[in-house]
Amino acid sequence: MSRSRVAEVFANEWPVLVATLTRDLGDLSLAEESAQDAFTEAAARWGPDTTPTKPGAWLLTTARRKAIDTIRRGRRFNDRLPALLQLAETPQPEPAKLIDDQLALIFGCCHPSLNHEARIALTLRQVCGLSTNQIGEAFLVPTATMAKRLVRAKKKIRAAGVPFKVPEPAQLADRVDDVLAIIYLIFTEGHTSSDGANLLRGDLCDEARWLASVLIDLLVGHGAQPGPSADLSDLEHDAIAGRAETMGLYALMSFTDSRRSTRTNSSGDLVLLDDQDRSQWDRQLIADGQSMLASAMTLGHVGPYQLQAAIAGIHAQSQDWSCTDWLTIVELYDNLEKLAPSPVVSLNRAAAVAMAEEPSVGLALIDELVESGELDDYRYLHAGRADLLRRLGRHDEATTAYRRAIECSSNDAELAFLRQRITEISRSNIPSQR
DSSP: OOHHHHHHHHHHHHHHHHHHHHHHHSOHHHHHHHHHHHHHHHHHHOOTTTOOSSHHHHHHHHHHHHHHHHHHHHTOSGGGHHHHHHHHHSOOOOOOOOHHHHHHHHHHHTOTTSOHHHHHHHHHHHTTOOOHHHHHHHHTSOHHHHHHHHHHHHHHHHHHTOOOSOOOHHHHHHHHHHHHHHHHHHHHHHHSOSSBSOSOOHHHHHHHHHHHHHHHHHHHHHSOOOOOGGGOOHHHHHHHHHHHHHHHHHHHHHHHHTTGGGSBOTTOOBOOGGGSOGGGSOHHHHHHHHHHHHHHHTTTOOOHHHHHHHHHHHHHHOSSGGGOOHHHHHHHHHHHHHHSOOHHHHHHHHHHHHHHSOHHHHHHHHHHHHHHTTTTTOHHHHHHHHHHHHHTTOHHHHHHHHHHHHHTOOBHHHHHHHHHHHHHHHTTOSOSOO
């Protein structure tokens, strides 16, 4: 079986396979081990003419048999062996993307017994099949460090007896924020892959939007309905806020993903937002985002995802780069900084200020972030600073900043773009002002 085919099947089948096995086995580590064994056997046995027509069903049956072998050798989980034997001997349909299984896996990985970073990292690994290297890139830590964190998280889940099930309504509101953070990280990895030859992983973008839509349905079914604030308990307020933010996240991802087909050219090269062909943007996704954001606003709670969605919505609805309402975008970032301050939000606000006012004003704000050192390894800090220096005609400084961005990048498309910028500067073929 070719390596590319293994990667394709892995990306499509891993999340559902691990979710189903976790339900069957009640143990995340054993589920992952059995899934990995099944993929290893597939890589060895499948060929161009021998690949099953339903690879998911083959992998599920094989993984269950691998789990049985492990249980028999170790005498662990013996209570699950009879049911598992019956499942393994019964012809199985290809596993579907069942809502309960995948949400149960997400909420299990988001259990309060784990710290915030461990919850996100574990879900990116188990639910989405991201490599340890990709997750390390997302957290700006070495691969070896992330591998140790994942091992510790799985051990803690086993020791605490974490249940893999969708929480009861009383627990649901407290867990939504972490789940939203995870879904957005999944989308972010798909929108701009942390490493590899391709800028995009559309499958992860689709998965993130699907998970958000499932979570919206779940919250509608278990949460309070909006009404007079005096009539709502704190729990009901939290439930409505969770729904509003989930809808805001769905809108944000829809607006952002509407540009997917225009973010690279036919050669796979990066195309910046201001150079994209907006006539090719997905109008249905934009309409979906508008509808969802409008519905979120009726719930009476405004959160960070809704503000980010409003910013993305302005871009999505602008006819071209020159008529973008940058003043309103800056105002939205002002509100976002008050509600959810972070260095990345400040960086994005500085870029918007550079467009609304002058490049030098935005550059001064970015230089403050550089001096703080909080985003020293963040490639977009250095790339954004380099762009403003380039536009101001400070080419030597721009080249240095672009080189620093290259040191912090590992995606081939982004690296090619940054190197091309340096080449353009060296030829002195760009104007001082964009």
